[in-house]
Amino acid sequence: MEFDVLVVDDSAAIRKILQRVLRQTGMTIRSIHEAGDGQQALAVMSANHVDLVLTDINMPNMDGLQLLASLKAAAEWRDIPVVMITTEGGETKVAEAVRLGAAGYVRKPFTADQIKEKLAGILELALPL
């Protein structure tokens, strides 16, 4: 399967790193879209097919938890796995992300192997590799 992935982070540096890491995972990537916050992410989702979302939590305008809630509330997007990638290690935010339906959670700083391991586990369930 070829994946269309959306990377959401207000840091261009992290978006760039995640793009590199995604291409190292062994997944067949068809496209990687970028967004700098939740609002931009929803606009990208409306205009493009997306199979997987990787998103930060702390972002301006619309944060990752609000984005997650919006995606899970929309019939056409609710089955798309959303992985939270963030410095937020507090149990409150993690619990909120899980409650809202996040498929997984990776804490920054991360290694390529951590991302790969997390995605392998999630995509076996949601979108078989």
Next chain:
Amino acid sequence: MNLHQIIVESINQAAANVFATMLGGDLGPGTDSVAVGAPESTDGVVSFIGIAGSWAGTGGLSLSSSMACAICSQMLMTESTAVNEEVLDAVAELTNMIIGGVKTDLESHVGPLGLSIPTVVFGRNFRTRSVGSTEWIVVRFPWNGEELVVKVSLVPNDKAYQHHHAAPQACAIEI
């Protein structure tokens, strides 16, 4: 262990973790000290991130332009020779990850804390100063012949409120 020691240890662990995972290199143990609200002359890149909760304050980094470029180059696997948007963005994210790590450690001692979006400043011969007699915990890390300075200032939130809402005082303008 008091809060000062906890913060110093958290800064050491968070900085070492970020450098090991995102930059693929070791960062030796830092040297800690305390600075009390003194203006500090700076050349290079300074970043700040606000911390809020039952305790409130600021965390930040200070580093030279050449170190900022070197860190960006290693982090993004690109060649950065001058401070540009990409370099400032990399420093902002470095700040987010290091101070975010400290914040996560501290939450088990002082309760939930929130972080602001980082601010990064770049220039020559500028000064940074915090309001009031804020005490900063400063940890200096040597790295490839340069120095990364990580600072955290944190006080109980009622004191933070007093610091930032003190009665205004007359101020002469120096021309």
